[in-house]
């Protein structure tokens with residue numbers, strides 16, 4: 437029905453432009469980042485995350501990813517600094533990942549992809565009244581992208597992976613209070629930044645992307661738990677494992693990628 441989209445052969449990224457023509461636009465995401473061609477900009481200050489009073493609400497399987505939603509009725513958890521002119525409110529975070537052993541990040545670095553990518557989604561509540569309005573207007577959103585690389589176990593990711601069994605099926609939502617995503621961030625927040633889009637339909641060209649250079653390290657076992665989710669609802673008969681829910685890199689079309697340092 438309507439604009440159903442997914443990551444399969446018939447409804448995947450190569451078919452999205454049918455219902456969402458902006459898929460072929462001039463500022464689409466993700467992209468392949470070439471560090472040596474990124475412009476180091478000394479005016480780019482550090483990213484500042486004020487998440488200390490953040491309020492997580494729930495964790496959900498929306499049929500495309502697993503999403504943790506936050507209370508965003510005030511400026512209790514914001515990102516600012518760097519390329520941002522205003523504070524942007526944390527709305528949700530979610531992940532993209534691959535199949536066993538293969539890659540799953542959306543952004544790539546010199547053609548290399550990581551096992552997964554975390555997206556912390558923020559919106560400009562100074563300029564816009566609602567997330568929806570911000571999400572469909574240029575620079576209404578700021579998404580902080582963090583690569584996940586396999587290695588040692590991540591000491592805090594278990595708080596997410598231990599909850600995944602409660603949201604196995606599309607449409608499931610469970611309480612998820614008291615989680616502060618600051619515990620997921622790598623030690624350095626040096627980043628690349630460029631103007632892009634949502635990486636899933638409606639693919640609005642409304643995102644200031646901030647991609648952190650240093651990956652967070654998680655174990656293969658922890659990553660494997662994401663693959664126990666399914667794209668399909670509990671009532672559907674076929675169970676399609678949720679994996680490879682990533683869009684491949686899109687053309688840069690003359691855009692500049694800046695580097696913090």
Ligand SMILES: NS(=O)(=O)c1ccc(C(=O)NCc2cccc(O)c2)cc1
Nearest residue numbers: 555557567568571579633634635636638
């Ligand atoms: N993968 S991503 O971070 O680019 C991304 C972030 C948020 C969304 C999203 O919020 N989609 C739903 C949506 C879009 C526009 C307006 C809405 O009210 C909701 C989609 C992709």
Ligand SMILES: [Zn+2]
Nearest residue numbers: 530532555635
């Ligand atoms: Zn995403």
